[in-house]
Amino acid sequence: MEIIVASAIGVLTAGGVYLILRLRTFPVILGLAMLSYAVNVFLFASGRLAIDQSPILSKYADISYTDPLPQALVLTAIVISFGMTAVLVMIGLGAYLEAGDDHIDLDGSEPEAGKDGTA
Amino acid sequence: MMHWIILPVVLPALLAPLIGFVMRHDMTLTRTASVAGTLLLFAISLGLVLLAADGETHVYRLGDWPAPFGIVLVLDRLSALMVVLTAALAVIVLIHAIASGWDARGWHFHTLFQFQLMGVCGAFLTGDVFNLFVFFEVLLIASYGLMIHAGGTRRIQAGLQYVVANLAGSTLFLFALGAIYASTGTLNLADLAVRVAELPREEAGLVRVAAMLLLVVFAVKAALFPVQFWLPGTYSNAPAPVAALFAIMTKVGAYAILRVHATAFGPEVPATGDLVGDWLFPAAIVTIAIGAFGVLGARRVMPLISFSVIGSMGTLLLAIASFSPGATTAALYYLVHSTFAAACLFLVADLVVTRRGSDLLNAMPATAQNGLFAALFFGAAIGMAGMPPLSGFLGKLLILDALRAPEVMPWAWTAILVGSLLTIVGFARAGSELFWKSTSIPLPVASPGEAAVDAAVVPATPGATPLEIAPAVLTIAALVGLAAFAGPVAGYLEDTAIQLFDRAQYIGAVLTTGGEG
Numbered sequence: 001m002e003i004i005v006a007s008a009i010g011v012l013t014a015g016g017v018y019l020i021l022r023l024r025t026f027p028v029i030l031g032l033a034m035l036s037y038a039v040n041v042f043l044f045a046s047g048r049l050a051i052d053q054s055p056i057l058s059k060y061a062d063i064s065y066t067d068p069l070p071q072a073l074v075l076t077a078i079v080i081s082f083g084m085t086a087v088l089v090m091i092g093l094g095a096y097l098e099a100g101d102d103h104i105d106l107d108g109s110e111p112e113a114g115k116d117g118t119a
Numbered sequence: 120m121m122h123w124i125i126l127p128v129v130l131p132a133l134l135a136p137l138i139g140f141v142m143r144h145d146m147t148l149t150r151t152a153s154v155a156g157t158l159l160l161f162a163i164s165l166g167l168v169l170l171a172a173d174g175e176t177h178v179y180r181l182g183d184w185p186a187p188f189g190i191v192l193v194l195d196r197l198s199a200l201m202v203v204l205t206a207a208l209a210v211i212v213l214i215h216a217i218a219s220g221w222d223a224r225g226w227h228f229h230t231l232f233q234f235q236l237m238g239v240c241g242a243f244l245t246g247d248v249f250n251l252f253v254f255f256e257v258l259l260i261a262s263y264g265l266m267i268h269a270g271g272t273r274r275i276q277a278g279l280q281y282v283v284a285n286l287a288g289s290t291l292f293l294f295a296l297g298a299i300y301a302s303t304g305t306l307n308l309a310d311l312a313v314r315v316a317e318l319p320r321e322e323a324g325l326v327r328v329a330a331m332l333l334l335v336v337f338a339v340k341a342a343l344f345p346v347q348f349w350l351p352g353t354y355s356n357a358p359a360p361v362a363a364l365f366a367i368m369t370k371v372g373a374y375a376i377l378r379v380h381a382t383a384f385g386p387e388v389p390a391t392g393d394l395v396g397d398w399l400f401p402a403a404i405v406t407i408a409i410g411a412f413g414v415l416g417a418r419r420v421m422p423l424i425s426f427s428v429i430g431s432m433g434t435l436l437l438a439i440a441s442f443s444p445g446a447t448t449a450a451l452y453y454l455v456h457s458t459f460a461a462a463c464l465f466l467v468a469d470l471v472v473t474r475r476g477s478d479l480l481n482a483m484p485a486t487a488q489n490g491l492f493a494a495l496f497f498g499a500a501i502g503m504a505g506m507p508p509l510s511g512f513l514g515k516l517l518i519l520d521a522l523r524a525p526e527v528m529p530w531a532w533t534a535i536l537v538g539s540l541l542t543i544v545g546f547a548r549a550g551s552e553l554f555w556k557s558t559s560i561p562l563p564v565a566s567p568g569e570a571a572v573d574a575a576v577v578p579a580t581p582g583a584t585p586l587e588i589a590p591a592v593l594t595i596a597a598l599v600g601l602a603a604f605a606g607p608v609a610g611y612l613e614d615t616a617i618q619l620f621d622r623a624q625y626i627g628a629v630l631t632t633g634g635e636g
Contacts, residue, residue, distance in 0.1 A: 020283070020287060025279070028283055032283070032286050032287065032290070035287070035290045036290055036293075039290050039293040039294055039297065042293075042294060042297045043293060043296070043297045043300075045297075045301070046297040046298070046300045046301035047300070047301075048301075069300070069306075070297075070300065073249060073296070073297075073300070076249075076253065077293055080253070080256050080289075081289075081290075083260070084256070084260065084286055084289070087260060087263055087282065088279075088282055088283070088286060091263065091267060091275065091278055091279050091282055092279055094267070094270075094275050095272075095275045095276050095278070095279045098270075098271075098272040098275050098276075099272050099275070099276055104276075104279055104280050104283055105280065106273075106276060106277055106280060106352045
């Protein structure tokens with residue numbers, strides 16, 4: 001169990017970092033999505049892994065429960081990363097449509113300098 | 120319970136959707152509401168400064184849940200200072216945005232502006248690390264919108280880069296929070312300070328990782344080497360009033376380092392020790408160097424100012440790195456100063472660039488009011504470079520004085536002094552290109568190329584109205600005031616720094632049940 005969760009987080013993170021370093025819009029969006037999945041699983045694991053346990057205290061039976069706080073954190077993180085991905089897709093689309101290519105770095109393109117005729 | 124503490128968050132949060140949904144078709148109404156709201160925020164923040172001046176740590180429990188279980192907002196001298204700084208800067212920037220017409224060049228400027236204020240004020244007030252993450256996201260998502268306000272190919276490309284860098288930073292923030300929760304079982308800052316202090320050094324590996332991850336995350340915001348790369352592209356392509364407002368965004372990162380690391384991962388905590396300061400110090404020195412060389416090498420005005428912002432952040436973090444009340448007093452003075460200096464430079468540069476039609480540093484025919492702009496730029500530049508008589512000089516002097524320990528002094532003094540010299544040279548070169556050489560060039564017969572390129576950006580206004588100049592003058596007046604009243608201000612900041620490092624008082628105020636309720 002632990003090894004599966006740990007390696008899943010590791011693989012997702014590695015893939016995410018690799019894709020972000022591609023510096024093109026679509027791979028970067030996918031990479032950030034993978035990173036946010038990795039962090040969501042990681043946040044779950046931060047409350048200790050527990051199977052078949054509810055996150056609620058029972059007043060009828062003295063049963064063990066899993067930590068509810070990481071689940072609340074993950075929920076917040078999912079909502080935020082979902083919204084951020086949507087914003088990123090819109091800005092990425094805008095940049096692609098305006099500039100005609102999907103590179104993210106600004107280096108090597110100084111369009112205004114060329115237009116000014118100097119520099 | 121004192122409800123004043125949450126007002127700097129609630130007021131913009133209520134005003135923003137009201138402006139966005141109800142008032143968006145009436146520009147006058149939008150502007151009036153936005154200015155009124157920001158002025159009200161300023162008044163509230165002054166009230167909070169008075170409230171915090173008694174030296175107590177005021178705690179606001181949301182939903183009246185006791186501290187480690189519920190989220191708390193904490194008002195002490197430091198957070199009151201940061202909120203009032205934010206509000207003052209916001210008023211100035213808003214006047215400029217309205218007077219120069221930037222706010223009308225795209226949709227929802229004022230809505231995003233208010234959301235931005237909400238996020239910044241919330242980040243300054245919160246006493247919970249996860250809540251800090253949420254307010255970071257609020258201020259970031261508003262800043263994405265502001266950054267690409269008014270559009271344009273290059274601005275959207277720069278905005279995309281900015282968004283990606285900060286999204287990666289946010290993900291790191293979550294990793295750090297997960298590690299903190301896994302090792303200590305709490306995310307409340309005061310509770311965290313208690314738990315981390317109890318950890319023996321051998322068992323604190325994960326906490327140290329989390330502390331360093333948090334440092335990287337805040338360094339992204341504060342534009343610290345090696346994660347400063349996003350700043351020049353972002354600030355120099357953002358609309359000028361937005362860049363001026365972003366002067367407070369880098370300070371959010373510096374504030375977060377100061378607050379979180381001084382409270383929970385400070386040098387006297389066995390689990391972390393000097394770890395944070397040891398990494399922060401060399402990084403800050405490299406940051407100063409990058410800023411100075413960037414200023415020297417810039418061929419455009421906006422990147423020049425952006426690099427000077429990086430240099431000032433390096434100086435600020437150099438003082439923060441020693442995590443001592445003395446150096447923090449100097450750092451806070453310099454923080455207030457550099458916020459106004461950076462904002463002033465962007466505002467003045469906007470006045471000049473919109474009239475020149477290009478921000479290239481080359482000699483072009485003089486614009487109208489050349490002398491006035493030159494004087495304003497000169498004032499802002501000596502403020503930023505740290506020359507007397509403005510407050511930058513006193514700020515750097517205080518920092519130099521605080522960094523006298525024999526093991527830091529050679530590095531810190533060399534970096535700050537050489538960095539200041541290079542910055543002065545860079546600004547002098549820029550100023551002479553922009554204002555002096557231009558006076559010796561005769562007016563050509565309207566350069567058609569430029570007129571076509573920036574036709575949307577260059578209005579046919581020859582001179583600046585008093586309302587357009589007022590914000591820049593106000594920021595310089597703030598620098599003068601900061602220098603003139605350096606004694607009382609430094610006294611207040613010293614109390615602030617001492618209170619920040621009085622961890623027992625902070626922890627006691629937050630974790631006691633009942634409190635002011």
